[in-house]
Amino acid sequence: MNGAPVDIxxxxxxxxxTGVYDFDSxxxxxxxxxxxxxxFMVLAAIVVLLKLYIRLFVHKKPGLDDVCTVGAFxxxxxxxxxxxxxxxxxxxxHQWDMSIAKLQSVLSQQSRAAIIQMPTYLLAKLALLFLFHxxxxxxxxxxxxxxxxxxxxxxxxxxxxxxxVFADAQGVLVPTSYGVACINLITDIYLLVLxxxxxxxxxxxxxxxxxxxxxxxxxxxxxxxxxxxLYYRFNTIAGHGAVDMTYxxxxxxxxxxxxxxVGIMIGCFPVLPSLSxxxxxxxxxxxxxxxxxxxxxSVGASSTSKSGQSRNDDDYPLSSRDKPxxxxxxxxxx
Numbered sequence: 432m433n434g435a436p437v438d439i440x441x442x443x444x445x446x447x448x449t450g451v452y453d454f455d456s457x458x459x460x461x462x463x464x465x466x467x468x469x470x471f472m473v474l475a476a477i478v479v480l481l482k483l484y485i486r487l488f489v490h491k492k493p494g495l496d497d498v499c500t501v502g503a504f505x506x507x508x509x510x511x512x513x514x515x516x517x518x519x520x521x522x523x524x525h526q527w528d529m530s531i532a533k534l535q536s537v538l539s540q541q542s543r544a545a546i547i548q549m550p551t552y553l554l555a556k557l558a559l560l561f562l563f564h565x566x567x568x569x570x571x572x573x574x575x576x577x578x579x580x581x582x583x584x585x586x587x588x589x590x591x592x593x594x595x596v597f598a599d600a601q602g603v604l605v606p607t608s609y610g611v612a613c614i615n616l617i618t619d620i621y622l623l624v625l626x627x628x629x630x631x632x633x634x635x636x637x638x639x640x641x642x643x644x645x646x647x648x649x650x651x652x653x654x655x656x657x658x659x660x661l662y663y664r665f666n667t668i669a670g671h672g673a674v675d676m677t678y679x680x681x682x683x684x685x686x687x688x689x690x691x692x693v694g695i696m697i698g699c700f701p702v703l704p705s706l707s708x709x710x711x712x713x714x715x716x717x718x719x720x721x722x723x724x725x726x727x728x729s730v731g732a733s734s735t736s737k738s739g740q741s742r743n744d745d746d747y748p749l750s751s752r753d754k755p756x757x758x759x760x761x762x763x764x765x
Contacts, residue, residue, distance in 0.1 A: 444534035445526035456528040460519035460681035471692040482699040499558035503666035505552040515717035549592035558698040567629045612664045616657040
């Protein structure tokens with residue numbers, strides 16, 4: 432009996448706690464993934480399109496950050512589509528409700544999807560760094576901090592991508608995914624602190640600093656998602672989630688999807704006030720970011736006087752070309 436070959440097409444991939452096995456079970460964890468991923472996909476699409484509109488038709492000066500933003504959105508949407516297909520074909524059932532062969536297929540598809548994640552992470556974070564360079568580039572210290580960030584994320588995520596492509600052994604892939612979660616959290620914190628440090632150096636009233644920082648504060652959500660993803664990976668590797676890893680994959684995937692879509696949107700938010708000013712939707716962002724523009728232009732002018740080179744106002748995407756209006760002036764001009 433013990434020597435009988437195991438039919439991987441009919442043998443359950445795990446032991447059911449109830450003793451009931453159903454390879455056609457409709458019970459799965461995919462529905463919440465469909466809802467959350469769709470909501471964030473639509474939100475990200477709207478924000479990305481608004482950013483492109485501003486850069487192409489308002490500033491008329493697109494940059495590398497726009498290219499990276501679009502690339503990250505396309506790759507992330509492809510990743511979501513792959514998971515949708517996987518879950519629609521039973522990839523989010525309980526592990527005991529699928530055969531060993533089915534489990535092997537599911538894990539293989541998850542690994543292929545993970546390959547797409549690496550360039551997605553890379554492009555989303557490069558989009559932020561290139562945007563920071565356009566905004567804070569005149570400040571030499573921040574310029575070098577941004578360049579170092581670009582080099583680090585490029586080397587790390589490309590290396591991990593090639594590991595995922597060429598390594599099949601779980602003994603390699605699992606620790607690698609462990610490291611990726613740590614790297615994501617570290618880089619997200621770095622991308623949150625970098626603009627905050629630059630904003631803190633502005634000679635502005637505290638209220639306006641808070642208003643400017645609020646646009647970048649969405650990075651806190653990305654950091655929270657990175658921390659949660661790290662927790663899930665620790666939990667699974669420790670064995671707590673491995674018993675039913677297919678049923679728990681949807682909640683883990685939600686965290687990853689939200690993290691990247693939020694990262695993409697953060698790279699768009701600083702540009703959006705130009706649209707607000709253009710269409711007279713609000714005065715708050717116009718005044719807040721007008722002050723930041725004034726500071727950046729003054730720094731750029733100082734740099735220009737030394738180098739003999741000039742910078743176009745459109746390099747500063749946080750405002751339009753109008754002069755800032757005082758919050759206390761009572762003017763309606765935005």
